[in-house]
Amino acid sequence: MHISGRSTSSRPHPRLTAALALLLAGAAVSSCGGGSSSTDPQRNAKARxxxxxxxxxxxxxxxxxxxxxxxxxxxxxxxxxxxxxxxxxxxxxxxxxxxxxxxxxxxxxxxxxxxxxxxxxxxxxxxxxxxxxxxxxxxxxxxxxxxxxxxxxxxxxxxxxxxxxxxxxxxxxxxxxxDGRVLFYNKKLFARAGLPVNWQPRSWDEILAAGRALKKLPGVTPLQFDAGTAMGEATTMQGVLPLLAGAGAQIYSGGKWTGGGAAMKQVLGFYQHLYGPEGLGDRKLQQEAKGRDKSFEEFANNRIGVLLEGVYLWRAVLNPKDGIARMPDRDQAVGYALIPAVAPGKGVQGRSFVSMSxxxxxxxxxxxxxxxxxxxxxxxxxxxxxxxxxxxxxxxxxxxxxxxxxxxxxxxxxxxxxxKVLPVTLFRPGLAAYTQVSTALQEATAGIVAGHSPDDAAGQYNGKLEGIVGGAGNVNAG
Amino acid sequence: MVPATSTPAEPAGAAPARAEAADVVGLGRRRAAAFVAPALVLVLVFLVFPALWTLYLGVTDYRLTGLAATRPHFVGVRNYTDVLADGRFHDSLWLTLQFVGGSAVLGQTVLGFAVAWVMRERPAAVRRTVEALVLLAWILPGSVVAFLWLALLDRDGGTLNTLLGTPGTAWLLDHPMASIIVFNIWRGTAFSMMLYTAALGNVPPSHLETAKLAGASTWQTLRDAVLPKIRGHVLTSLLLVSLWTFNDFTPYLITAGGPENRSEVLSVYVYRTALGEGRLGFGAAISLVMLLVNLAIATAYLRALRRRRA
Structure with missing residues (x-):
């Protein structure tokens, strides 16, 4: 191990070492950034x-x-x-x-x-x-x-x-x-509650009226609209956004996000009928980890009256052939209706019916x-x-x-x-902030499920929203 | 891991020896520098640069997607104040302390020592078999053992529910922290066991025999004869195991931080905010805070080690 006895000729060349170091550093840096590539649309067009x-x-x-x-x-x-x-x-x-x-x-x-x-x-x-x-x-x-x-x-x-x-x-x-979102309803329960089997509500009040009639049936949850944070994006897509569109607001329009104003308070007020003291919906279902799957099962087992869901429910969940919660009599027992605005003509851009896709x-x-x-x-x-x-x-x-x-x-x-659905549908804004805004919307509905008032939940939402989108200037609080 | 042989008393002719020690291989300063340069460059590129980069990212609003992915803005210390004020961070820190305290400090160390102590005088065949089984838990890939534990703790048809006759008990939902703590004890005991097996070999048999002759109980023997001899090993093991556990990501493979963040230890919290939510700047700030906690843990242990030597 006596290295000191080495002849001078075998000394490592300092310049070589420096070059090696540079090479290493260069390799590391270029591997961070990735190689540059051509942007010519015709590159390799002739490759066979x-x-x-x-x-x-x-x-x-x-x-x-x-x-x-x-x-x-x-x-x-x-x-x-x-x-x-x-x-x-x-x-x-x-x-x-x-x-x-x-x-x-x-x-x-x-x-x-x-x-x-x-x-x-x-x-x-x-x-x-x-x-x-x-x-x-x-x-x-x-x-x-x-x-x-x-x-x-x-x-x-x-x-x-x-x-x-x-x-x-x-x-x-x-x-x-x-796809699109519609109101699915159970025709058998509607018949038992004395409601029309071919149902198309024209306002939120008509939905609530149906819910009150259904509430008289024992063991039946009248209305289930997704809420809370456990369901994630399902709450936003199958709950808040269609309702918000029905209240006349889009979550993002004209460069501003919709805050806790009148439209949002209307939406949260509707949720309060479901998960507040009136109890037209099952609040536990909105807190459970597997609540959405459970809502599918309950709907398939004739225990939910009206469920706001995507086309997916019909196609992949209730499907008698290969659904995950099969309903053998789906085609006879399940009705579907457009989601009405709060009142005719009061939806986004004067629409009477709305959906999200x-x-x-x-x-x-x-x-x-x-x-x-x-x-x-x-x-x-x-x-x-x-x-x-x-x-x-x-x-x-x-x-x-x-x-x-x-x-x-x-x-x-x-x-x-x-x-019928695609002509009245809306899409979500494809902006990076949307994911966080969506979470804030879920939290606002979770507030209603936990018993807060629509005003409180809307106020909290507005504060959170301002934090997410960079200040009150980007929020439409009207 | 263990310091080189200490030199409590320098020999009388220390001065020339020291001059030689300064250049013991006779390379000269420039050649010596050339030799360490490649290693230093690697350290710079893969350690110092990423650390500084994390520091820089922590003061920006850098995100995985969106406008801030191409043009991040300087936000000062906002990320840091947000992290420190974030209730989710406080919960996560508390869960991490439970995880480290429960699985590393108490679980792995105590169980590892117990196995080493009990196996000390067993026949070689028994000892080898037990050691092999314990080691197996340690050397299997994390994704494989995570899958095994999911099968063990599954709600419908899990092995544990079948054994206990408790069908439908959702261990991972009802007791997420206990699940990952027990898992990590099972996984990491091997290291402590090996370390303590080696350490116990350092305890002179005569001490143990003397203790036995004096009529000392097991507890008294451990406290007065064994522990003083292996205190350094205990601290070293605790230091390593605590740091590993603090930064361990395997819990994510089992509970993914859920349900409702109830098993979201810091490493999972960083992953979910930085990559899950795409908030890379905020994630970098959490990482730096984690680094500081790591340093605090390491300092505490090193102090204890030094006090022992003093």
């Missing part, structure tokens, strides 16, 4: 052999199984064959996930932040704005050029649904489908190596025949009017959604 990847939160044998199977069994073989016919050798890899939406969002954001990730990325429509603001995604026209806006499919997607994949007037992706959006990763080919694949995913294959075993409201007109003909419920 290429690989594309699709990522979404759907996995064969798990979450959104039908979607994942459709991609791996229909889309990929079909696309590869179509490209082969053009003399191109293509490989398409599917990255399926089966995790909570929040975890998928985090992973996707980190992927895109480090300029990695799949070529076709699927996002919840609500994330489009915040991802665009962070420059993780770019307008389709910037990524793939003018052909993105001249795609022939746009003419089949109504503007309100296109809004799902748009931000500040620019298209960022193609939404494959959408959401859905996912497929977009092209701005850092893809093959923007043109990726857009080909995106367009293929939304081709009418491919979309029809998607909904063959699992009908849903697609974004394409041509497919809907044909495929939903024999499904009265989905036709109702496509024709």
């Amino acid at each position: 052999t290429f690989t594309l990847t699709i990522a979404r939160n759907a996995i064969v044998g798990g979450k959104n199984d039908a979607e994942a199977s459709w991609i791996t069994k229909t889309v990929i073989p079909g696309f590869v064959a179509a490209e082969k016919a053009k003399g191109l050798r293509v490989k398409v890899v599917y990255h399926g996930y089966g995790v909570d939406d929040d975890a998928y969002k985090t992973k996707t954001a980190l992927d895109l932040k480090s300029k990695a990730g799949a070529d076709i990325v699927s996002l919840d429509g609500i994330w489009v704005g915040e991802f665009a603001q962070a420059r993780y995604i770019k307008p389709l026209a910037d990524v793939v050029g003018a052909r993105a806006d001249s795609w022939d499919g746009w003419s089949q997607i109504s503007p309100s649904v296109q809004q799902l994949g748009s931000f500040q007037g620019k298209r960022y992706g193609i939404p494959p489908s959408t 959401g859905g996912s959006v497929a977009t092209v990763n701005p850092h893809t190596k093959y923007p043109q080919q990726a857009f080909d694949l995106l367009a293929y995913l939304n081709r009418p025949d491919v979309v029809k294959a998607r909904i063959a075993g699992n009908p849903e409201v697609t974004s394409r009017n041509d497919v809907n007109a044909e495929a939903l003909k024999n499904d009265p419920f989905l036709s109702f959604v496509a024709q």
